[in-house]
Every structure is written in C-alpha cells, then in structure tokens.
Amino acid sequence: MEEIDPQGTNLAMFLNDLSPRAASDFANWTEKNLGFSLESKTSEGHVSILISDASGTKTNMADTGFGFSQVAPILAQVWQCMKSRATATPFLFVIEQPELHLHPHMQSKLAMLFASVAQEHSNIKFMIETHSEVFINQFGTAVDNSVITTEDIGIYILEKSADSDHSILTESYFDENGFLEQWPYGFFDA
Numbered sequence: 001m002e003e004i005d006p007q008g009t010n011l012a013m014f015l016n017d018l019s020p021r022a023a024s025d026f027a028n029w030t031e032k033n034l035g036f037s038l039e040s041k042t043s044e045g046h047v048s049i050l051i052s053d054a055s056g057t058k059t060n061m062a063d064t065g066f067g068f069s070q071v072a073p074i075l076a077q078v079w080q081c082m083k084s085r086a087t088a089t090p091f092l093f094v095i096e097q098p099e100l101h102l103h104p105h106m107q108s109k110l111a112m113l114f115a116s117v118a119q120e121h122s123n124i125k126f127m128i129e130t131h132s133e134v135f136i137n138q139f140g141t142a143v144d145n146s147v148i149t150t151e152d153i154g155i156y157i158l159e160k161s162a163d164s165d166h167s168i169l170t171e172s173y174f175d176e177n178g179f180l181e182q183w184p185y186g187f188f189d190a
Contacts, residue, residue, distance in 0.1 A: 003080075004076050004080070007073070008069070008072065008073025008076075011049060011072055011076060012047040012049050015038065015039065015040035015049060016040040016042060016047045018040075023039060023040070027039055027052075029079055030075055030079075031052075031054075034106065034109045035054055035106075035109065036051050036052060037051070037052045038050070038051060038052075038061075038075070039052065048060050065101055066100075066101040067106065070102075074093070074095060074098060078113075078117055078124070082117065089123060090123050090125070091123060091125070092126075092127060093126045094127045095127070096129045097131065098110060098130070099134065099135050104134045107132055107134040107135055107138070108134055108135075110135075111135045111142070114128065115138075115147050115148040115153070116147050116148070118152060119148045139174070139178075140174050140179065140180060143174040143177075144178030153173075153174060155171070155174075155180070156171055156172070157183075170184065172184075
C-alpha cells in the first residue's frame with residue numbers, strides 16, 4: 001500500500017506493508033522527533049498499530065486518546081513525502097488543528113517537527129489552521145533557534161469585521177528573535 005487516505009483509515013495497512021528497513025526508519029524518525037514510535041502488529045488476520053513510549057512500553061493505539069490517532073496519519077504522510085524519490089515534486093499539507101487532543105508538550109514537538117521538515121525539504125510546505133498558543137509560540141521558538149527562517153513562515157489571522165459581515169485578513173510575522181509582530185490584541189485571552 002503506497003498511499004494513506006486523507007482520514008488515515010488505512011494507516012495500519014500502510015505501516016504493515018512497509019519493508020522492515022522502512023518500518024524501522026519511520027519508528028526511529030517518530031521516536032527522535034516526538035518521543036514515541038509507531039509500528040504495526042498482525043494478530044489473527046487483524047493489523048493493529050502499537051505506540052512505544054521512551055520506556056519501551058507498547059500500547060495499542062485503539063486504547064489511547066484521540067490525539068495519537070489524529071496525528072499518526074499526518075506523520076506517516078509527511079515521512080513518506082520526505083522519503084519520496086520525487087524530491088522535486090511539491091507537497092502541500094493542509095492541516096486543520098493538528099494540536100487537538102494533544103498534550104501541550106506534544107503540541108510543541110509537533111510544531112517544531114513541521115518547522116524543521118519545511119526548512120530541510122524545500123518541496124514540502126504546510127498550511128496549518130490552529131488556535132493553539134503553544135503551536136504559535138513554538139514556531140516563534142523555531143525562528144529564534146534558527147530551525148526555520150522568518151521568510152519561510154507566515155501567520156495569517158482572519159477576524160470578523162465589527163461593522164460588516166466580511167472577514168479581515170491580517171498578516172502577522174515573527175521578527176528575527178521569534179517575537180510576533182502585528183498580532184491582534186487579546187487573541188489568546190480567556
């Protein structure tokens with residue numbers, strides 16, 4: 001199986017069809033970047049996805065929170081694009097709220113992973129819709145730590161106009177130190 005469907009429903013089969021070397025590469029990549037690895041396990045004709053944490057404890061993904069099952073197909077698709085032989089082919093990932101159901105620490109790791117992939121692979125781009133302060137702040141940290149340049153990241157805010165039914169698009173950006181400029185006052189206020 002070469003592709004993962006957009007909802008990730010065939011992720012277990014995709015992982016199961018990887019060669020042992022590719023499966024090990026993917027597991028090592030997720031372990032290095034996110035602190036857990038993913039692998040497939042076949043039992044009585046069924047394929048499961050196991051998540052291994054840093055201590056080596058393996059848990060069936062079906063027995064975890066929704067966050068892992070939401071982000072795992074994205075990770076597999078990004079990894080697959082990174083390994084693609086069509087290195088000149090542009091890939092655009094449009095992702096809606098990848099931070100949902102993830103612990104803030106995992107949100108930080110995921111944002112940093114997206115930033116580093118975009119910087120290292122000029123053919124891979126991300127368009128991410130988020131409301132996560134953690135995600136936005138981590139992108140600022142990525143700029144400050146030179147993981148990604150200010151030219152390679154853009155932040156756009158859509159706000160409803162106070163005097164009409166139209167939306168206003170505001171462009172925000174990070175300065176060289178990773179601080180947000182042109183950020184709407186009160187955006188993250190409770």
